[in-house]
Amino acid sequence: MRLVQGRETRLAALDASIMRGISDADTGRTKSASDVFNRLDAKYRAMADEAENSA
Template structure:
């Protein structure tokens, strides 16, 4: 399946410069790379959304820790890392 895309003048010129520089061999290669990057970003966003949903579910179910407990644990970790240096 062929895909046609109107990139507009600014993006079209950018793609042409990338191909002319030798960094990419064709316009299609540039566009494939762009779509791959979007796929990766969308996957990261989906994982983030899932983590947020789990966090909200935990909070709603009362599975939470006090801020002082969290900060104490964080401070202990940072102290341990500082001692290793």
């Protein structure tokens, strides 16, 4: 019984997350994948440069 309740709880949380994501997309609170990838690329290049310079 607890396994079923735990699964139901996780599914409800997943449904809520999906609905928040859909709401964000509907209201324009999203970023393009290229913007996100560019930001991550810059972040990890900076981290690599810092690690290289401190070595």
